[in-house]
Amino acid sequence: MLKWWPNSFQKLDNTIIHIKTNEIAKKFGLTQGAFSKVLRPYVEKRKNLAVQQHEHVVIDDQQFVFDIAHLPEYVDQGFFSGMVSSRLRIP
């Protein structure tokens, strides 16, 4: 499977993140707390996405990792979109 995010990319440590957040907040004339409040939902969204991307299934001792952005070919996408439409009552 094509792995979109190479693991080896450099990551900044928490101290730098803290300084960056503080710096940015100041530039917008906000307190760090106010900026963190805006930032939080975006970070949570990323965390959820990261968790989903790391979920994997083991079948017959083989590990399968699915890309959540792309459904496998065997999935009947018409069936799923039909289900979603009926639940949402879309004509």
Add this chain to the structure above:
Amino acid sequence: MPKVEIQEQGFYGLDASTDMIAESGFAILLSDPAMVVSYHAEGKENAISLPAGTLKKDDFFRLSKLTRNIKIDGLSGVIDELDAELPMAEAGRFLTEQGLRVEVREDGSVDESGDDPQAPVYIDFLDYYVRGLTYKLIRQPETKRSKKFVEMVAEFLSKTRQYDHPH
């Protein structure tokens, strides 16, 4: 020297720049293919420009295999008059989000403290992005825009690599 062809796929000039990018350790990203030709003529053969169409994952992979250091030249501002991101700013943000070290050349500034007094000054892309947006707000303050810009930066910051697995 690369030929200017609108149909070229991926980053313009990347084939011709491969060796020099590997040698110098960075790529210079320009907005205009014509500028790539003149940069190459000046000996800056690690210069490339944005793809004619949308930046694709494959384009990113190809570039990131060569280098993780990108220096953007010729970027003036982050958004246009309708508050939409400029294509180069969008590309810089995208590359930063993917974990590349992106810097922007500051027009008119030289590093007098270094060995080469004429060496240009580059600043971190995130800093440039924030500065570009706050500058717009200073010129045209408005609460709604201010909120939008803060959210743009928050989303950008959340997508940078350090927020993938926060402790």
